[in-house]
Every structure is written in structure tokens, then in C-alpha cells.
Amino acid sequence: xxxxxxxxxxxxxxxxxxxxxxxxxxxxxxxxxxxxxxxxxxxxxxxxxxxxxxxxxxxxxxxxxxxxxxxxxxxxxxxxxxxxxxxxxxxxxxxxxxxxxxxxxxxxxxx
Amino acid sequence: xxxxxxxxxxxxxxxxxxxxxxxxxxxxxxxxxxxxxxxxxxxxxxxxxxxxxxxxxxxxxxxxxxxxxxxxxxxxxxxxxxxxxxxxxxxxxxxxxxxxxxxxxxxxxxxxxxxxx
Numbered sequence: 001x002x003x004x005x006x007x008x009x010x011x012x013x014x015x016x017x018x019x020x021x022x023x024x025x026x027x028x029x030x031x032x033x034x035x036x037x038x039x040x041x042x043x044x045x046x047x048x049x050x051x052x053x054x055x056x057x058x059x060x061x062x063x064x065x066x067x068x069x070x071x072x073x074x075x076x077x078x079x080x081x082x083x084x085x086x087x088x089x090x091x092x093x094x095x096x097x098x099x100x101x102x103x104x105x106x107x108x109x110x111x
Numbered sequence: 112x113x114x115x116x117x118x119x120x121x122x123x124x125x126x127x128x129x130x131x132x133x134x135x136x137x138x139x140x141x142x143x144x145x146x147x148x149x150x151x152x153x154x155x156x157x158x159x160x161x162x163x164x165x166x167x168x169x170x171x172x173x174x175x176x177x178x179x180x181x182x183x184x185x186x187x188x189x190x191x192x193x194x195x196x197x198x199x200x201x202x203x204x205x206x207x208x209x210x211x212x213x214x215x216x217x218x219x220x221x222x223x224x225x226x227x228x
Binding site for chain 2: 004006009036043044045046049086095096097098099100101102103104
């Protein structure tokens with residue numbers, strides 16, 4: 001079965017420090033991975049997806065199929081990055097286009 | 112923001128009572144989803160719909176039913192609410208399913224906070 005694991009419930013860093021939010025997945029085929037973010041009092045929204053290979057708000061994520069990981073990274077954290085982050089997985093021929101989410105990691109960036 | 116409205120925003124109900132949550136979209140998207148959000152579990156899919164009257168179960172569907180009689184409305188019903196169903200419920204819509212069945216981007220509603228006492 002498909003599974004997404006985010007091992008850290010809470011990650012606390014100081015402003016300007018590097019950030020890495022870990023995501024590991026379980027799927028034997030070719031997955032598509034996403035990061036979603038939920039800022040305080042805002043809707044859950046897409047941050048980035050691996051096929052786009054883009055950097056959004058300074059965040060990047062690389063799909064490592066060998067390690068089945070899709071870690072989210074940012075070299076210099078900002079206070080406005082404080083939010084709940086979810087890693088999510090989908091796959092080809094997925095009826096209904098379902099997304100499977102991880103448990104979420106709360107990022108707290110301190111001044 | 113995509114045109115998704117969830118109602119009610121907050122609800123407190125007693126164990127054993129039926130509860131219906133509504134998701135309304137103005138985007139005319141085919142795919143709609145209900146997730147619940149719980150600390151330590153993240154978001155878990157309850158049910159989803161791929162068209163009018165076409166629905167299927169997600170990973171945590173026990174105790175829930177859904178209906179979709181119109182493209183714009185997707186209803187989630189708790190037949191007999193239990194305390195374990197206290198949660199935040201999110202509706203989401205998808206623009207499309209891309210080539211080879213991959214999911215499109217999901218757009219989420221604001222959520223409904225349900226408390227079952």
C-alpha cells in the first residue's frame with residue numbers, strides 16, 4: 001500500500017538557519033510527490049511538486065527514488081515560513097486522482 | 112482561491128446524532144474529496160467523487176457516507192456521530208486527472224471543525 005511518512009512532528013529553527021523537512025514514501029511504482037503548506041488561518045495549498053523542478057518561496061525538493069525520499073529544503077529560514085507542511089503522494093492510473101498525505105510537520109521559525 | 116465553500120465552519124454535536132457537512136464548489140470540477148485532519152495522522156481520505164452519483168471509499172470511510180447529486184455539491188454524512196469523529200474536515204477539488212491518471216493539484220476549502228461530545 002502507498003504510504004507517506006514524515007518523521008518529525010515539530011521542527012524548530014532560528015531565522016536564517018537551514019531547514020530540511022523529511023518525507024519518505026512507500027510505493028513500488030513511479031510516484032508523483034508534492035509538498036502542501038498550511039499557514040495559520042489559511043487554506044491548505046500546494047507549495048511545490050517534484051515534476052515541476054521549481055523553487056517556490058526559496059524551497060526546493062528533490063525526489064530520490066533510491067532512498068524513496070522527497071525532503072523539503074530551504075537554505076535560510078524566514079519567520080513567515082512557520083506553518084504546517086504536508087508531503088503527499090499520487091501515482092499513475094490512480095482512480096479518482098487520490099492524494100495520500102503524510103502526518104505533517106510543524107515548522108516553527110524563531111526570530 | 113478556488114471557489115470552494117464548506118458549511119458549517121464549526122459544529123458541536125452529541126454522540127449518536129447524525130451530522131451532514133456540505134462542500135460547495137463553483138469551479139465545475141469533476142473530482143471532489145473529503146479528508147479529515149488529526150494531529151499525528153495528517154490528512155486521511157474519507158471518500159471521494161469522480162462525478163455526479165459516482166463516489167468511492169477512501170482509507171477511513173467507516174462511519175461516513177457521501178452523496179453527490181449535483182456537480183457543485185458534495186455532502187459528507189456521519190450517520191451516528193462518535194467522539195472519535197471529532198476532527199477538522201476538509202473538502203478538496205481537483206481540476207483534472209492528467210495523462211495516465213495522475214492527480215491534478217488539489218484546492219482545499221477552509222475546513223469544518225466538528226466536535227462530538
